[in-house]
Amino acid sequence: xxxxxxxxxxxxxxxxxxxxxxxxxxxxxxxxxxxxxxxxxxxxxxxxxxxxxxxxxxxxxxxxxxxxxxxxxxxxxxxxxxxxxxxxxxxxxxxxxxxxxxxxxxxxxxxxxxxxxxxxxxxxxxxxxxxxxxxxxxxxxxxxxxxxxxxxxxxxxxxxxxxxxxxxxxxxxxxxxxxxxxxxxxxxxxxxxxxxxxxxxxxxxxxxxxxxxxxxxxxxxxxxxxxxxxxxxxxxxxxxxxxxxxxxxxxxxxxxxxxxxxxxxxxxxxxxxxxxxxxxxxxxxxxxxxxxxxxxxxxxxxxxxxxxxxxxxxxxxxxxxxxxxxxxxxxxxxxxxxxxxxxxxxxxxxxxxxxxxxxxxxxxx
Amino acid sequence: xxxxxxxxxxxxxxxxxxxxxxxxxxxxxxxxxxxxxxxxxxxxxxxxxxxxxxxxxxxxxxxxxxxxxxxxxxxxxxxxxxxxxxxxxxxxxxxxxxxxxxxxxxxxxxxxxxxxxxxxxxxxxxxxxxxxxxxxxxxxxxxxxxxxxxxxxxxxxxxxxxxxxxxxxxxxxxxxxxxxxxxxxxxxxxxxxxxxxxxxxxxxxxxxxxxxxxxxxxxxxx
Numbered sequence: 001x002x003x004x005x006x007x008x009x010x011x012x013x014x015x016x017x018x019x020x021x022x023x024x025x026x027x028x029x030x031x032x033x034x035x036x037x038x039x040x041x042x043x044x045x046x047x048x049x050x051x052x053x054x055x056x057x058x059x060x061x062x063x064x065x066x067x068x069x070x071x072x073x074x075x076x077x078x079x080x081x082x083x084x085x086x087x088x089x090x091x092x093x094x095x096x097x098x099x100x101x102x103x104x105x106x107x108x109x110x111x112x113x114x115x116x117x118x119x120x121x122x123x124x125x126x127x128x129x130x131x132x133x134x135x136x137x138x139x140x141x142x143x144x145x146x147x148x149x150x151x152x153x154x155x156x157x158x159x160x161x162x163x164x165x166x167x168x169x170x171x172x173x174x175x176x177x178x179x180x181x182x183x184x185x186x187x188x189x190x191x192x193x194x195x196x197x198x199x200x201x202x203x204x205x206x207x208x209x210x211x212x213x214x215x216x217x218x219x220x221x222x223x224x225x226x227x228x229x230x231x232x233x234x235x236x237x238x239x240x241x242x243x244x245x246x247x248x249x250x251x252x253x254x255x256x257x258x259x260x261x262x263x264x265x266x267x268x269x270x271x272x273x274x275x276x277x278x279x280x281x282x283x284x285x286x287x288x289x290x291x292x293x294x295x296x297x298x299x300x301x302x303x304x305x306x307x308x309x310x311x312x313x314x315x316x317x318x319x320x321x322x323x324x325x326x327x328x329x330x331x332x333x334x335x336x337x338x339x340x341x342x343x344x345x346x347x348x349x350x351x352x353x354x355x356x357x358x359x360x361x362x363x364x365x
Numbered sequence: 366x367x368x369x370x371x372x373x374x375x376x377x378x379x380x381x382x383x384x385x386x387x388x389x390x391x392x393x394x395x396x397x398x399x400x401x402x403x404x405x406x407x408x409x410x411x412x413x414x415x416x417x418x419x420x421x422x423x424x425x426x427x428x429x430x431x432x433x434x435x436x437x438x439x440x441x442x443x444x445x446x447x448x449x450x451x452x453x454x455x456x457x458x459x460x461x462x463x464x465x466x467x468x469x470x471x472x473x474x475x476x477x478x479x480x481x482x483x484x485x486x487x488x489x490x491x492x493x494x495x496x497x498x499x500x501x502x503x504x505x506x507x508x509x510x511x512x513x514x515x516x517x518x519x520x521x522x523x524x525x526x527x528x529x530x531x532x533x534x535x536x537x538x539x540x541x542x543x544x545x546x547x548x549x550x551x552x553x554x555x556x557x558x559x560x561x562x563x564x565x566x567x568x569x570x571x572x573x574x575x576x577x578x579x580x581x582x583x584x585x586x587x
Contacts, residue, residue: 047484073487074496086485090503099499100489145490 003149003181007043007053009205015039015050017207019200021149021181028184028196028213032225036205037185041151044183045080046073057148057181079147083154085138087126093137094122100144112140115177117170132163139174150182156191161353168194169357189230193217193273194356201226218276218313218322220305231276231311233321236358239268247347254295254316254343261352273354279323280344281312283333293345295321299337302330314343366559369536370544377452377540378520381459382513385467388460389512393471394501411469414462423529426458430530450532455540458530459520466515474508475501507579514575518568 006018013036021027029037042048044055046062049070055063062076063069079100087096097112098104113122116136126134135155142150155171156164172195175182186192192199192213199216201209201223209222216222217232237250237257248262250270257272264270285294297316304310310330312323321343335341396408414422430448431437440448448454478501486496502509524542531538533547541560548557 045484045488047487073484074490074492076488077490078488080485080488082481082485084479084481086479086481088482088485088500099486099491102490141489145488 001058001148001180003057005044005055007040007050009050013039013205015205017202019207019210021183023181024179025198026175026182026184026196028186028192028199029202030186030189030192030199030226031202033187035202037202038153041153041183041185044149045078045151046071046076077145077148078151079142079145080151081138081142081153081155083157085134087134087137089126092123092125093118096137097140097144100141112144116140131159132167135159135167148180150178150180152184154186165353171195172356189226190273190354193232193234218311220311229277231322231324232273234271235274235319235321237270237272239264239266239270241266252295253319254297258292259347259350262355264357269358271356271358272350274321274345275349276311276322276324278345278349279321281323281325281333282342282344285342286344291344291346293347295343297341297343299335299339299341301337302335314341366556367544370539370541371563373536373539374521374541377455377459378517380456381463381520382517384460385463385516386513389467389471389509392468394475396472397475412465415465419525420529422462423526426526426530430454449530450534450538452537455527455531455538458526462523462526463516463519466519467512470508470512470515474505478504510578511575514571518571521564521567
């Protein structure tokens with residue numbers, strides 16, 4: 001069920017890239033607007049034909065310009081969640097879901113709507129649903145197609161932040177059920193890092209970086225076009241307890257972490273996005289500091305870039321966190337691989353939406 | 366009241382609507398979606414009957430339908446009677462001069478459907494025909510109903526072209542609009558008034574039906 005994509009075009013935007021997505025894997029296509037993300041997605045779904053290219057899924061060729069194969073979209077089994085959701089306004093939620101089935105079955109539609117937490121809303125029309133509910137219908141409809149590939153085009157861009165966090169958690173939970181390759185198009189690197197296993201960074205139609213999410217999000221060169229301040233690591237953590245002052249105590253491989261705005265009962269496994277530019281490094285364990293979060297580790301790499309900054313990779317008990325500090329600071333500290341160092345993190349520097357539940361830990365997953 | 370003329374007019378309008386319904390779906394959808402060179406010229410041509418004086422339009426149709434033209438000769442050879450001054454001739458003329466009334470609103474109806482809905486239909490596995498039936502027609506139908514009501518009402522009232530192409534043969538080409546003129550010429554104002562009032566009533570109810578229907582659709586999709 002591997003999806004392999006290779007595309008080349010000169011108009012309307014230049015395009016030259018290729019990538020593969022394995023079954024059950026989520027690949028994020030990220031890039032600035034106008035970079036060609038949507039064109040890639042539309043080429044996979046068959047809504048646009050590149051000058052040259054090949055799209056194949058599970059041994060089935062959907063597009064091969066060399067041999068003249070170009071299946072129309074309705075013959076490709078691609079489930080698409082459109083940015084605008086594109087729900088059929090004259091059909092109910094269940095009607096929308098059944099519209100994507102070869103043989104419409106109400107029971108199956110009800111099952112899919114339950115899966116996206118829309119129990120009891122089957123007979124509502126899109127106009128009677130909130131943005132978040134519409135997005136869930138769109139996901140259920142895409143799954144009703146029994147797709148070989150699931151394509152999500154900026155699926156969280158049209159909802160408010162609180163809804164987005166909930167929908168992202170739901171998508172993570174849903175992924176446990178999905179055996180097909182998933183392609184997520186987004187310009188939001190937080191979203192990509194929270195959800196995706198691997199990433200393709202697209203800029204002006206070219207794949208400037210293709211790799212695991214952790215590797216791409218640690219690579220200043222890859223993120224140049226998107227903002228170097230997005231560089232970050234994901235740190236696994238477990239909720240220990242909620243303190244009376246509103247902070248939650250989390251356990252990580254590098255020691256305890258106190259963070260605000262954390263939800264979930266004790267024992268809940270989380271992934272916390274630690275922004276590289278928010279981390280302060282210290283050779284000695286600091287005292288008399290307002291920052292409460294001090295994680296101890298060992299420097300594994302010091303990467304100099306083109307600018308005044310360097311990226312320090314720190315191993316804390318088997319997990320990696322990143323610290324983006326100035327070249328000058330790194331030289332003053334004399335940081336080199338193998339050195340012990342402490343990463344200091346302000347609790348307030350971790351935004352609510354930078355914390356995601358670990359998909360494997362969901363009770364309903 | 367000239368019941369023969371009224372029946373004839375209703376039959377003519379019914380035939381015109383029956384023929385123009387599929388035409389307006391195909392042409393309206395085509396003009397709404399297709400981007401081709403000369404699209405503006407086609408649209409202008411469709412609109413032509415709106416601006417031409419009916420007698421001018423009728424004059425040219427008379428020439429084209431006449432026994433001496435290829436079209437008229439072919440008709441005569443196929444059906445054994447001439448196209449002008451016949452009910453069939455009226456139907457053909459009526460279809461042509463109603464093109465703008467049928468195609469324009471249908472085109473607007475299809476244009477109002479967001480492009481991503483059509484794409485969503487395709488990615489849901491619907492073939493173009495199924496997408497037309499399940500998604501596009503249910504969304505474009507207020508436009509189509511408007512098109513058909515306009516066509517129907519306009520056919521009932523058309524005078525100049527009918528007179529030029531059809532003459533005024535009772536039971537064959539004498540429509541209600543011509544019957545009204547006939548009665549007025551004969552100073553039979555009572556009969557003319559009855560028929561005129563009947564036309565007003567029919568036209569008004571047709572328009573009322575469209576308004577009610579499109580309001581209902583508007584509420585549903587709001």
